[in-house]
Amino acid sequence: QSALTQPASVSGSPGQSITISCTGTSSDVGGYNYVSWYQQHPGKAPKLIVYDVTERPSGVSNRFSGSKSGNTASLTISGLQAEDEADFFCASYTSSTTVIFGGGTKVTVL
Amino acid sequence: QVQLVESGGGVVQPGRSLRLSCAASGFSFRNYGMHWVRQAPGKGLEWVAALSSDGNNIFYADSVKGRFTISRDNFKNMLYLQMIGLRAEDSAVYYCAKDVGGGIRCPGFWGQGTLVTVSS
Numbered sequence: 079q080s081a082l083t084q085p086a087s088v089s090g091s092p093g094q095s096i097t098i099s100c101t102g103t104s105s106d107v108g109g110y111n112y113v114s115w116y117q118q119h120p121g122k123a124p125k126l127i128v129y130d131v132t133e134r135p136s137g138v139s140n141r142f143s144g145s146k147s148g149n150t151a152s153l154t155i156s157g158l159q160a161e162d163e164a165d166f167f168c169a170s171y172t173s174s175t176t177v178i179f180g181g182g183t184k185v186t187v188l
Numbered sequence: 189q190v191q192l193v194e195s196g197g198g199v200v201q202p203g204r205s206l207r208l209s210c211a212a213s214g215f216s217f218r219n220y221g222m223h224w225v226r227q228a229p230g231k232g233l234e235w236v237a238a239l240s241s242d243g244n245n246i247f248y249a250d251s252v253k254g255r256f257t258i259s260r261d262n263f264k265n266m267l268y269l270q271m272i273g274l275r276a277e278d279s280a281v282y283y284c285a286k287d288v289g290g291g292i293r294c295p296g297f298w299g300q301g302t303l304v305t306v307s308s
Contacts, residue, residue: 081232114294116233123298124225124233129288135296167233171293175247177223177235 082107082168082180089186095156098183100168101149106178108149112171115144115153119164128153155185163187190214192284192299199305200274208302210267210284218242218262221287223295224269226280226304236282237269241290252278274306 083101090096100107100115107113113131116124126135128144131151141156151170155162168180196208208224224236237258239246246258257270267284281303285295 112293123283123300124295125298126288126294126296129294129296169233169235169294175245175292176249177225177238177292177295179225179233179235182232 082170082178084166084168084180084183086181087184087186089188090155090158091188092158092160094158095154096158096185098153098155098166098168098185100151100153100170100180102151102170102178103149105173106170107146107151109173110171111146113144113146113151114169115142116167116169117162117164118167124167158187160187190286190297192286192297194282194284194299194302197282197302197304199307201308202275202306204274205270205272206274206304208269208271208282208284208304210269210299212265212267212284212286215286217260217265219290221290221292222258222260222267223285223287223292224256224258224267224282225285225295225298226278226282227301228277228280231280234280235295238287238292238295240292245292247292271304274304276306279304279306 115128118124191213193211223238237248255273281301283301285298288296
């Protein structure tokens, strides 16, 4: 099964909003409301920031929001801050009862 | 607070075996599904395996099926990954992660990882 498709990079200026897309198929993203997003700073473990498409774990900033339409999920970061510069990965539950990740998106704050 | 501490990584020759461990604390381990996810140096995340809270439902990525075995001990709050027939492409940081629920749905909290290097 191929990885979910994410843009390699997205950039924005402080205060702006950016959106990262994550495209899969009807066997993963489109078939279940079990899409999650992770933020990973260099040398650190991934941190869950959105799960079940739209839910945020306790303590995660409300500047991060998730959505889904068909086979494509999206993560929006509003009010972009310097500390948001990191790699972001999406993931989805699949019809094979596995988890599949996206290739990752490097977010740069200009 | 929730803690996951992986151990057992190291340098191993191709074809050899290695057993990774993950010590869990700060939450009710027996109530959560658990995952192993790996990340090759400079690469993305690859889901490896997961099992349900009671250990009865186990799933593997095709890339490791038949070579890796995931297991858990709910009395010791431990997660394991037994790896045999290791290949160069198995070299990665291996993370254990707690699911957001009792099944296998979404890796939630992650440990800091343990590095496995397969090289002659």
